[in-house]
Amino acid sequence: MLYRTTTDSPVGTLTLVASDAGLVAVLWPDDSPGRVRLAAAEERANHPVLAAARTQLGEYFAGRRRDFDLPLAPVGTAFQRAVWAALAAIPHGETRSYGDIARAIGRPTASRAVGAANGRNPLSIVVPCHRVIGASGQLTGFAGGLAAKQQLLAHERR
Template identity: 70%
Template sequence: MTLAATIMPSPVGALTLVASDAGLVAVLWENDDPLRVRLGPLVEDAAHPVLRAAADQLRGYFAGERTSFDLPLDWRGTDFQKAVWAALLTIPYGETRSYGALARAIGRPSASRAVGAANGRNPLSIVAPCHRVVGSGGHLTGFAGGLEAKSLLLALERRRDELPL
């Protein structure tokens, strides 16, 4: 099955958005390892309705106007990965969780390393906020977009929370 794709500029570099007819499949980084998220053939289609909605919502996020996303998601992974990725959606904007906390949230308290591996394969970066997952001491750990992008995303969310109402 061929998937639709488009590239959008962002403060963290060019992002490749990928969608099926069912929903958003991936948000990939400019220098993403092609083996991290395996998708198959992609066809450029900036007019795809899911891709247009995703680009609009991501622009709103980067502008500090959006704290969550309302998009149909087409997860592609194992049941365990999907459970981890769904748990990412429960981490509130501007907050972080450790891998251990995420493992406990999915009912697998001893699976921190497996949670880390699934988090690293999250195909929906930013939308499913894997950047909000940090090491047990609160330190930044590996991130497909790079630690600089992770730091920028976390800083963006902190600044939004600090704006006066």
């Protein structure tokens, strides 16, 4: 069973989705329904995982939290989960390229596949896919839009 609620943030109203095992997704206001495929979720704002996620996201945006301490339960392939684990290891306020992530997971020639897995990250912000940039240092695609990506990176540099 999946549960959902929404939370307001400086980058828009985010939809939080959880199972009893952990946080499953943090979705953007205009997220494409095909980017993260989920079963129907019941509205349940008081679910403990959702309440903790809402609190921790509030602390993050208030500048009082750098890392999240939530049970996570994303659904993905073994490759995607490896990429998402590498994303979670990027320190607050730092960035990495897709090639850096490919090397970190032991697949140095898989930059494009890393980009695809990064784009399917269901746990935006909590698993910081916004910290991945192009090899040239340019901001690249982001499910929440490039303005939100830039805003998140600027927030973390403060």
